[in-house]
Amino acid sequence: MKTTRHRSSSRSAPARATAGGPFRELAELRARLAEADETLRAIRSGEVDTVVVAGKQGPQVFTLQGAEHAYRVLIESMNEGALTLTADAVILYANQCFAGMIKLPLEQVMSGSFHRFLSAADQAAVRPLLKRPAKSGSKFQAVLHAGNGSQLPVLISIRPLATPGALGATIGMVVTDMTEARQSEERLRALSHRLVDVQESERRRVAVELHENISQLTYAILMRCDTLARKLPARAHTSRVELLKLRDLLDQATEEVRRIAHGLRPSALDDLGLLPVLRMACEQHGERARVQLNLEGVRRIARLPAAVETALYRILQEVLKNVEQHARARQVTVCLRQQGDAVQLAITDDGIGFDPDRPPAKRKRKGGLGLLSMRERAASVGGALNVKSTPGQGTTIRAQIPFHSCALTHPRL
Numbered sequence: 001m002k003t004t005r006h007r008s009s010s011r012s013a014p015a016r017a018t019a020g021g022p023f024r025e026l027a028e029l030r031a032r033l034a035e036a037d038e039t040l041r042a043i044r045s046g047e048v049d050t051v052v053v054a055g056k057q058g059p060q061v062f063t064l065q066g067a068e069h070a071y072r073v074l075i076e077s078m079n080e081g082a083l084t085l086t087a088d089a090v091i092l093y094a095n096q097c098f099a100g101m102i103k104l105p106l107e108q109v110m111s112g113s114f115h116r117f118l119s120a121a122d123q124a125a126v127r128p129l130l131k132r133p134a135k136s137g138s139k140f141q142a143v144l145h146a147g148n149g150s151q152l153p154v155l156i157s158i159r160p161l162a163t164p165g166a167l168g169a170t171i172g173m174v175v176t177d178m179t180e181a182r183q184s185e186e187r188l189r190a191l192s193h194r195l196v197d198v199q200e201s202e203r204r205r206v207a208v209e210l211h212e213n214i215s216q217l218t219y220a221i222l223m224r225c226d227t228l229a230r231k232l233p234a235r236a237h238t239s240r241v242e243l244l245k246l247r248d249l250l251d252q253a254t255e256e257v258r259r260i261a262h263g264l265r266p267s268a269l270d271d272l273g274l275l276p277v278l279r280m281a282c283e284q285h286g287e288r289a290r291v292q293l294n295l296e297g298v299r300r301i302a303r304l305p306a307a308v309e310t311a312l313y314r315i316l317q318e319v320l321k322n323v324e325q326h327a328r329a330r331q332v333t334v335c336l337r338q339q340g341d342a343v344q345l346a347i348t349d350d351g352i353g354f355d356p357d358r359p360p361a362k363r364k365r366k367g368g369l370g371l372l373s374m375r376e377r378a379a380s381v382g383g384a385l386n387v388k389s390t391p392g393q394g395t396t397i398r399a400q401i402p403f404h405s406c407a408l409t410h411p412r413l
């Protein structure tokens with residue numbers, strides 16, 4: 001059977017001078033601290049199921065419903081912070097793990113406001129979730145400001161425990177420390193950027209080798225074929241026809257090697273910069289996919305850092321691939337703009353569109369890597385990618401990348 005105790009845990013009454021002077025006052029404070037300690041111990045061990053908190057409108061009784069001993073032991077052994085709160089964010093109960101997270105003794109946590117551990121922006125985000133908690137629960141990411149001045153990235157899950165407006169604990173909260181998850185994310189991101197760099201330099205190397213070795217070799221063979229054809233006597237007509245067919249095949253092979261090398265890494269990207277290469281990519285894509293492709297935007301643009309130009313070119317390639325594979329578009333507009341120290345590439349199609357908020361697994365086809373790799377490309381140069389699409393209304397992909405411009409400019413489009 002549970003013992004019920006009623007305790008007063010007023011934090012608001014200031015210490016008053018009494019007839020006995022400071023010693024008496026000190027003794028009184030000590031006694032109240034001991035009482036608070038005992039109450040906390042009793043709450044945590046499940047001996048108490050009711051707490052009285054002194055408030056502005058007099059004492060309020062909070063019933064620790066369902067706080068049976070077994071559950072308390074379970075909650076205390078969790079590796080996550082667990083709290084119950086009023087809708088006004090007053091902490092009625094917190095486990096030891098939460099106290100550890102915010103580096104404060106448990107008694108300084110209880111009956112205080114949860115808001116004091118949050119920034120003003122996070123307070124504004126959490127307030128409506130506590131006042132009107134969603135039945136199915138809600139989650140948001142925040143940064144906890146601990147008692148020792150340190151900061152902790154956390155995931156906060158909120159669930160209603162009782163009808164809003166009811167006295168007592170209305171909210172249950174679980175606080176998950178995201179430090180390790182964030183560190184792993186950062187490590188993965190760094191690895192992914194490194195892989196992209198390695199892939200890019202490997203592509204450049206293979207493109208140069210194809211161009212310098214294979215293309216030049218096939219070109220030399222072509223020249224010899226031409227010379228041989230000219231030298232053949234008139235009676236060797238059949239041989240000349242065969243030789244010219246062989247020359248055509250070689251010509252096709254040379255063009256194919258050039259196309260592959262260009263796809264791997266257009267040398268114009270290094271030599272001339274982004275704008276001419278975007279123009280070439282748009283022309284080629286327009287012809288191949290039979291869509292009307294317009295290139296709009298600036299006529300002159302500063303020569304961008306190589307990493308930014310490469311990222312934007314790869315994003316365009318990936319977007320045009322998606323347009324060709326999924327969009328069923330008739331018209332595509334590619335727009336490159338420079339706004340101050342940022343460059344923006346926006347590609348809009350008038351195709352079938354899609355719902356970007358639906359996880360790929362829920363779409364008919366299994367989700368691919370294109371959109372993800374575009375985001376990573378943009379992030380790798382400090383930018384961001386925005387996907388705007390509605391089923392039936394086309395798609396706009398916008399990459400915004402900050403840069404420190406160099407003096408060179410491109411010729412007119």
Ligand SMILES: Nc1ncnc2c1ncn2[C@@H]1O[C@H](COP(=O)(O)OP(=O)(O)OP(=O)(O)O)[C@@H](O)[C@H]1O
Nearest residue numbers: 322323326327351353354367368369370371372395
């Ligand atoms: N322009 C677009 N129009 C219509 N749907 C699109 C468009 N771009 C992307 N999608 C949808 O988004 C999904 C995810 O695109 P994503 O590029 O990430 O993967 P994928 O193209 O399916 O595969 P991968 O790029 O790895 O070859 C596509 O399968 C498609 O359903």
Ligand SMILES: [Mg+2]
Nearest residue numbers: 322368370371
């Ligand atoms: Mg794709």
